[in-house]
Amino acid sequence: MAQNNQTIDLSGAPDKLPTGKGPWLIAGGLLIFAVSMYFGLIYKVSHFGP
Amino acid sequence: MTAQTATAETTGFNWKEWVFTTDHKRIGVLYLIGSMAAFVVAGIMALLIRIEQSTVGPTITDDPAQYNTWLYFHGAAMILAFLIPGLTGFAANYFLPLMIGAKDVAFPRINAFSIWLFYAAIVLALLTFVIPDSPDVMWTGYPPYSVTTTGNTAFYVFTVHLLGFSSILGAVNFLITVIYMRAPGMGWNQLNVFVWTTVAAFAIQLVFIPVLAAAVTMLLFDKYLGTHFFDAAAGGDVLLYQNLFWFYSHPAVYVIFLPAVGILFEVFASMGKNRIFNYKACVYGGICGICLITGEVWVHHLYVAGMPDWLRIGQMVTTLLISVPVGLIVLSMWGTLWRASITYNVAMLYAASCLFLVLLGGLTGIPLALTAVTIHLSETSFVHAHFHFIMALFSAFALFAGIYYWFPKMTGRTADGPLAVFGFWANTIGVNVTFWPLFIVGVEGMPRRYWDYEMFPQFEPYHQVATVGAMIIAVGMTATILNWIISAVRGPKAGENPWKSKSLEWTHCPSPPGPGNFPQDVVLPEGWTPYDYDKK
Numbered sequence: 111m112a113q114n115n116q117t118i119d120l121s122g123a124p125d126k127l128p129t130g131k132g133p134w135l136i137a138g139g140l141l142i143f144a145v146s147m148y149f150g151l152i153y154k155v156s157h158f159g160p
Numbered sequence: 161m162t163a164q165t166a167t168a169e170t171t172g173f174n175w176k177e178w179v180f181t182t183d184h185k186r187i188g189v190l191y192l193i194g195s196m197a198a199f200v201v202a203g204i205m206a207l208l209i210r211i212e213q214s215t216v217g218p219t220i221t222d223d224p225a226q227y228n229t230w231l232y233f234h235g236a237a238m239i240l241a242f243l244i245p246g247l248t249g250f251a252a253n254y255f256l257p258l259m260i261g262a263k264d265v266a267f268p269r270i271n272a273f274s275i276w277l278f279y280a281a282i283v284l285a286l287l288t289f290v291i292p293d294s295p296d297v298m299w300t301g302y303p304p305y306s307v308t309t310t311g312n313t314a315f316y317v318f319t320v321h322l323l324g325f326s327s328i329l330g331a332v333n334f335l336i337t338v339i340y341m342r343a344p345g346m347g348w349n350q351l352n353v354f355v356w357t358t359v360a361a362f363a364i365q366l367v368f369i370p371v372l373a374a375a376v377t378m379l380l381f382d383k384y385l386g387t388h389f390f391d392a393a394a395g396g397d398v399l400l401y402q403n404l405f406w407f408y409s410h411p412a413v414y415v416i417f418l419p420a421v422g423i424l425f426e427v428f429a430s431m432g433k434n435r436i437f438n439y440k441a442c443v444y445g446g447i448c449g450i451c452l453i454t455g456e457v458w459v460h461h462l463y464v465a466g467m468p469d470w471l472r473i474g475q476m477v478t479t480l481l482i483s484v485p486v487g488l489i490v491l492s493m494w495g496t497l498w499r500a501s502i503t504y505n506v507a508m509l510y511a512a513s514c515l516f517l518v519l520l521g522g523l524t525g526i527p528l529a530l531t532a533v534t535i536h537l538s539e540t541s542f543v544h545a546h547f548h549f550i551m552a553l554f555s556a557f558a559l560f561a562g563i564y565y566w567f568p569k570m571t572g573r574t575a576d577g578p579l580a581v582f583g584f585w586a587n588t589i590g591v592n593v594t595f596w597p598l599f600i601v602g603v604e605g606m607p608r609r610y611w612d613y614e615m616f617p618q619f620e621p622y623h624q625v626a627t628v629g630a631m632i633i634a635v636g637m638t639a640t641i642l643n644w645i646i647s648a649v650r651g652p653k654a655g656e657n658p659w660k661s662k663s664l665e666w667t668h669c670p671s672p673p674g675p676g677n678f679p680q681d682v683v684l685p686e687g688w689t690p691y692d693y694d695k696k
Contacts, residue, residue: 133266133336140332140366147370152378155389155400 171359176240181677182268187275188254189570191245192563194275194282196641198241199556201286203637209302210594210630216614224611225311228296231609233288235299236593238552241285241410245278246418246559248327248365252334252358255566258673259352259690261343261682272392274326274333283316291315298609300409301376303390303401307383314384317376324369329360343664352663352690353436353443357422360447361415364454372391372408375401399465406458411550414454416448420558421489422513426497427511427565428659431503435691437495441488449485457482464538464633472531479529483522490518505658508579511568513588514554521550524599529656539609542602553591560587560640565649568654569644572671575647579639582669586636593629597622669680 178186210228212219221227256584259318265271288294296311302319306313338351378389379401388394390401429436436442457468493515502508524546528535537543573688599618600607613619615682657666669678 118434124657133340136339137267137332137336141328144328144366144370147367148377151371151374151404155374155378156387158397158400 166446170462180272180274182232182264183675184253184265184271185226185570187674188250188252188272191249191253191278194211194241194279194427195246195250196247198237198282200286200637200641202234202242203634206235206684207432207630207634208621211629212611214627215424215624216507216617216619217612225296227611228298228569229288229294229311232295232298232316233285237551238286238318239416240298240320241278241282242413242414243552243559244323244327244522246356246553247416248330248361249275249278251354251419251423251562252330252362252557254570254595255665256280256334256355256358257337257341258569258669258677259355259663260338260341260346261664261668261684262337262341263676263678265333266341267333270333272330274329277322277329281319281326282321284322286362286594289317294296298669299403301379303379303382303398306379307390314380320376321373323566327362327365329368331366334362335359335366343684344685345686347686349443350684351688352422353447354419354422355437356375356443356447357418357425359453361418363451364411364415368408370454371404375404375408381571385597395646399462399467402462403458403466406461407455410458410461412456413547414450414553416555418450420555421447421493423558423562423565424493424514425496426661426663427507427561428493428500429512429691429693430565430659430663430666431499431508433660433693434496434498434499434500435689435693436492437498438488439490439691442492442694443653446485446489446492449488452480453478453482453485459528460534463534476529476531483526490515490522503565506563506576506584507564508560509584510557510564510580513584514557514561517549517557519589521546521554523580525550537602541598541606541608542569544608545598545602548591548595548598551592553595557587566665567644567651568658569665569671569673571648571651571653572654573647573682574654574658575643575651577643577647577651579646583640583643586632586639588636590629590632590634594626595629596631597626597629618640642644662692 165402178190181187181190182261207228208220212221212230240348248695253271257263258579293310293312293314295313295316296309297306297313297316301316302312306316316386338355342351378387381387382391382396383387388396394492394590425436425442428434457475458481459471463472504512528537528543528546564575564580567573601616601622604616604619606613606619607623613623654671657669659666661667664682665673668680670683
């Protein structure tokens with residue numbers, strides 16, 4: 111990995127990432143939650159009314 | 161693991177290193193630059209607003225639409241592009257990983273994507289001044305005006321979308337970072353209060369931003385695609401937008417308030433050399449309590465909009481109830497300063513003045529929470545002055561306290577010179593001279609957001625005093641920002657830990673930290689806390 115006194119890391123530093131499926135599952139779940147809230151709300155409001 | 165070097169020496173400026181960086185500290189600095197740029201432009205808008213209000217009748221513009229554009233940019237930029245990105249973008253990005261002993265955030269590339277979404281939003285917001293049909297919908301975007309105006313509501317909507325998407329990605333990133341990337345042995349009760357408040361702010365963002373994004377999307381559809389979500393004449397509900405908007409935007413107050421509080425705790429503990437008073441009550445009762453109640457108080461923004469009494473009364477109770485967790489937090493702040501050996505530097509001056517601002521803002525919020533009283537104060541300058549004290553000034557001063565506190569960490573230099581002290585006093589005097597008169601005219605009926613007030617000529621002297629206050633703030637902020645720039649280049653060297661703090665960002669990494677943050681893996685002794693000062 112390109113890290114030393116004189117350079118700045120541009121690589122995305124894969125070894126900094128947490129390992130295992132847990133972080134990805136939680137991150138994915140949170141994003142799905144947010145997107146569902148967004149579209150779900152628009153869908154729900156579009157069906158309001160008499 | 162290999163010990164990674166941690167100095168920030170580079171061989172000159174290279175723009176590619178900044179554009180393509182995934183380093184959380186550089187991304188934090190980019191957030192700081194962007195949010196301060198938004199602050200400066202929005203501050204100029206505030207000055208124009210105050211100058212216009214200094215006389216009855218037209219002062220510097222005879223075009224109310226122009227005045228509305230200033231209001232739009234001031235409100236939207238201060239909240240969405242300065243306070244939220246300054247606190248959850250800059251402060252969280254730069255210091256949260258350092259405080260938990262992480263080498264970076266969990267998803268560095270997503271973090272880099274977030275910052276460029278933020279800058280895209282800033283550019284979009286600045287285009288307000290270029291396009292012929294500038295948005296003029298305040299920061300609220302209420303229909304029916306936002307749908308019928310000839311102003312470009314789409315710019316407002318897309319700016320909100322970009323900032324919201326950036327915040328959601330940031331929220332996911334930082335929640336995972338705190339859950340998975342804490343140094344070995346660092347338990348939840350050993351986290352800095354700033355980390356807790358940032359986690360709480362991001363959790364709130366994640367839950368409530370989709371609601372605002374959906375609301376403004378429907379606004380966009382109504383204006384440009386001919387739908388009728390908010391058109392009462394066609395079966396829609398105009399009040400629905402206000403409910404959705406405030407369902408996000410009141411929690412957004414805590415997205416700003418909580419990280420600001422977190423910064424204050426760091427400053428109080430380090431400058432007072434004291435442990436956090438009542439840490440668990442502050443965290444679990446105060447911070448988590450706000451998260452639980454924050455979604456139940458939005459109706460107090462709509463007391464006069466028309467709704468059943470049971471809803472109004474219920475939300476009056478929840479609005480008053482949220483003062484309990486806020487009270488726990490404020491109690492912990494005062495307790496942390498009790499019998500402390502306080503170092504009164506500029507960071508501490510800003511932090512201490514926040515105690516006054518939160519008290520004033522909090523106390524003036526109580527009448528606004530009471531349904532019977534609010535009827536008289538709603539949409540007056542009293543509200544305007546209240547939220548400036550409790551949210552805008554409190555949080556901005558807390559952010560400035562944080563900048564002075566962490567300045568040696570970011571630059572290796574201190575910024576505590578005479579210019580800094582002058583800036584502090586000018587800002588403090590200026591905000592009080594500006595907003596106290598607005599309380600007075602507000603109680604007497606001065607409406608908010610009006611371009612002119614020819615029906616109330618008796619208020620002119622108060623507005624003139626407020627305008628003088630705004631000019632004092634402009635002088636103070638100019639001195640403050642100049643001081644930061646000068647000190648970053650040639651301020652006195654600070655040393656590794658000038659405040660003798662016990663927090664990880666001071667004790668375990670150099671100033672400024674380089675890539676990888678920590679020269680050695682972080683090993684915490686048993687019983688370690690970031691506030692491990694001798695008991696008095």
